[in-house]
Amino acid sequence: MIEVRNLTKRYGDKQAVNDISFKVEKGEILGFLGPNGAGKSTTMNMLTGYISSTSGQILVNGVDILEDPIKAKSNIGYLPEIPPLYVDMTVDAYLGFMYDLKKCKLPRKAHLKEICDLCKISNVRSRLIRNLSKGYKQRVGLAQALINNPPVLILDEPTVGLDPNQIIEIRTLIKKLGKNHTVILSSHILPEIQAVCDRIIIINKGVVAADGTAEEIARNITNEHKMTLRIEGSTHTADDKKEIAAALRQLDGIKYVRADMEREKGIYDYDVEADEKTDVRRAVNQLCRDKGWNILMLQLSDLTLEDIFLKITMGDIMPGAEKAEKPAKDKPKFDLDIKDGELVATEVEEEAKEALEENLPADQSFADDDNKGGEE
Amino acid sequence: MGAIYRREMGAFFTSGVAYVFLTVFTLLSGIFFFFGVIASGTTETSPLFSSMFIVVLFLIPILTMKLLSEEKKNRTDQGLLTAPIGLWSIVLGKYFAALTLFIIAESVVFIYAGILAYLGDVVWPSLLGNYFAMLFLGAAFISVGLFISSLTENQMAAAVASMLALFVLYLFDSLASNVSVEFIRKIMLSFSFYSRYLEFTHGVFNLTSVVFFVSTAFIFNFLTVRVLDKRRWG
Numbered sequence: 001m002i003e004v005r006n007l008t009k010r011y012g013d014k015q016a017v018n019d020i021s022f023k024v025e026k027g028e029i030l031g032f033l034g035p036n037g038a039g040k041s042t043t044m045n046m047l048t049g050y051i052s053s054t055s056g057q058i059l060v061n062g063v064d065i066l067e068d069p070i071k072a073k074s075n076i077g078y079l080p081e082i083p084p085l086y087v088d089m090t091v092d093a094y095l096g097f098m099y100d101l102k103k104c105k106l107p108r109k110a111h112l113k114e115i116c117d118l119c120k121i122s123n124v125r126s127r128l129i130r131n132l133s134k135g136y137k138q139r140v141g142l143a144q145a146l147i148n149n150p151p152v153l154i155l156d157e158p159t160v161g162l163d164p165n166q167i168i169e170i171r172t173l174i175k176k177l178g179k180n181h182t183v184i185l186s187s188h189i190l191p192e193i194q195a196v197c198d199r200i201i202i203i204n205k206g207v208v209a210a211d212g213t214a215e216e217i218a219r220n221i222t223n224e225h226k227m228t229l230r231i232e233g234s235t236h237t238a239d240d241k242k243e244i245a246a247a248l249r250q251l252d253g254i255k256y257v258r259a260d261m262e263r264e265k266g267i268y269d270y271d272v273e274a275d276e277k278t279d280v281r282r283a284v285n286q287l288c289r290d291k292g293w294n295i296l297m298l299q300l301s302d303l304t305l306e307d308i309f310l311k312i313t314m315g316d317i318m319p320g321a322e323k324a325e326k327p328a329k330d331k332p333k334f335d336l337d338i339k340d341g342e343l344v345a346t347e348v349e350e351e352a353k354e355a356l357e358e359n360l361p362a363d364q365s366f367a368d369d370d371n372k373g374g375e376e
Numbered sequence: 377m378g379a380i381y382r383r384e385m386g387a388f389f390t391s392g393v394a395y396v397f398l399t400v401f402t403l404l405s406g407i408f409f410f411f412g413v414i415a416s417g418t419t420e421t422s423p424l425f426s427s428m429f430i431v432v433l434f435l436i437p438i439l440t441m442k443l444l445s446e447e448k449k450n451r452t453d454q455g456l457l458t459a460p461i462g463l464w465s466i467v468l469g470k471y472f473a474a475l476t477l478f479i480i481a482e483s484v485v486f487i488y489a490g491i492l493a494y495l496g497d498v499v500w501p502s503l504l505g506n507y508f509a510m511l512f513l514g515a516a517f518i519s520v521g522l523f524i525s526s527l528t529e530n531q532m533a534a535a536v537a538s539m540l541a542l543f544v545l546y547l548f549d550s551l552a553s554n555v556s557v558e559f560i561r562k563i564m565l566s567f568s569f570y571s572r573y574l575e576f577t578h579g580v581f582n583l584t585s586v587v588f589f590v591s592t593a594f595i596f597n598f599l600t601v602r603v604l605d606k607r608r609w610g
Contacts, residue, residue: 084455100379
């Protein structure tokens with residue numbers, strides 16, 4: 001439905017978007033995730049033909065947006081970051097104007113009524129847009145994008161300014177629309193992306209940092225299983241901590257152990273990372289039984305989207321991470337494709353993994369700072 | 377184009393610009409009509425039209441100032457530029473909306489013609505010639521104002537810059553008379569809006585001048601399209 005090939009946008013020396021490629025299929029809801037200034041809006045503006053790309057190609061329904069902009073644009077409904085509303089018009093007049101502007105052929109009255117009902121703005125149709133609250137303005141903006149029933153919907157932060165109830169309504173609406181539209185939406189609200197999107201593209205500094213479902217991205221960003229253990233030693237002193245940590249490190253498949261804070265008196269928590277292949281829980285249990293220790297808590301902590309996001313986007317501001325950034329600069333860190341239901345990861349991923357491992361020491365020292373004496 | 381034209385016409389009236397424009401235009405043309413035509417005991421309307429040049433010059437920027445500048449400021453241009461329409465439709469929709477309002481204002485002369493018909497014989501060839509001359513003049517001026525409106529986000533800046541630009545065009549004649557190089561003076565004079573317009577008020581319907589005004593309108597509308605297009609490539 002939408003295909004983006006090597007899209008690049010430069011403003012002078014500033015590289016706003018750098019060589020982004022992706023594909024969105026019909027009926028897919030794609031989430032653009034990224035910190036402010038990552039290039040989300042720029043990408044969306046290029047997708048909708050508002051600005052042009054410096055290089056690269058965008059195909060909407062097989063039509064190049066630069067070659068036949070009118071045809072390509074007629075397939076897109078766009079809600080920009082700031083809804084393009086004429087505040088001196090009533091909602092009705094404005095929607096009528098957009099209806100004419102898009103040369104919509106659907107039955108006028110019924111179509112507009114349907115959209116107003118869908119966006120829940122039927123009760124404000126005769127009011128001036130100037131006098132509406134931000135949430136209503138946002139919904140009028142969404143209604144405008146839906147006019148003429150375009151197969152592709154591009155929504156730039158669609159839930160900004162809405163109250164929690166409305167956010168849930170709009171999310172439900174987007175999910176519903178996703179059944180027969182292709183939807184691309186951007187957000188920096190993680191739960192929103194997770195709740196609505198089938199697939200996520202994380203954009204950072206103008207490049208695609210990750211592409212896939214939340215699970216896929218999580219799986220690929222870390223191959224280790226992380227867990228937090230709370231183990232009661234025999235002496236209830238700091239010596240326990242060293243002993244237990246050392247013993248855990250000896251176990252097969254455990255890659256990394258860090259003793260955390262003293263959570264209960266004389267009892268410490270341990271962050272443990274194991275590789276994916278081995279399930280270390282039984283081995284840990286066995287170890288504790290042999291040594292006479294007690295496991296008071298075992299908590300698997302798989303990465304949430306939030307962890308992924310922070311890891312990807314914050315990674316490059318951590319000390320010593322510049323080196324890790326380098327290989328990722330020209331290529332996306334991860335390039336995932338689903339072929340025949342199987343996950344195919346390209347070699348780029350290897351570099352990224354290395355990059356992440358290089359990141360680890362920095363990560364650690366960072367964490368230790370506020371660890372109040374935590375030790376490995 | 378139709379949708380944009382209708383929206384702009386509506387906006388002229390809801391924003392009050394249309395009322396200000398029509399009132400001022402009617403008031404000033406009424407004054408010139410009274411003192412230039414009625415008071416001098418003639419039914420020849422040319423004095424009215426020659427006085428109106430400067431009024432048109434200062435009033436047209438009011439019509440055009442926010443046509444494109446405000447779209448840019450309120451980010452509503454995003455809606456227009458991502459809609460399935462061409463840039464020419466956007467520019468011409470706005471252009472013809474302004475031109476329509478100008479024609480409505482200008483048509484007040486037919487009321488004056490009615491008054492004159494009551495008092496004596498109307499000199500129709502002169503009146504109609506002048507009417508179309510002013511229409512072509514307005515068509516050219518509006519395109520200049522629209523072009524300047526596309527360059528800025530600030531409508532006041534657009535208005536002042538347009539008045540200034542049109543005023544410089546008006547001064548071309550007096551500037552040209554001070555240029556000693558014959559060649560340059562000829563070029564400057566050929567770009568003079570005022571002398572071309574004045575020619576009409578003297579009863580000469582010059583087709584080259586009509587072509588001049590129409591091509592000016594075309595060129596500036598073309599430049600406006602280029603500005604909108606270039607912004608996308610910025």
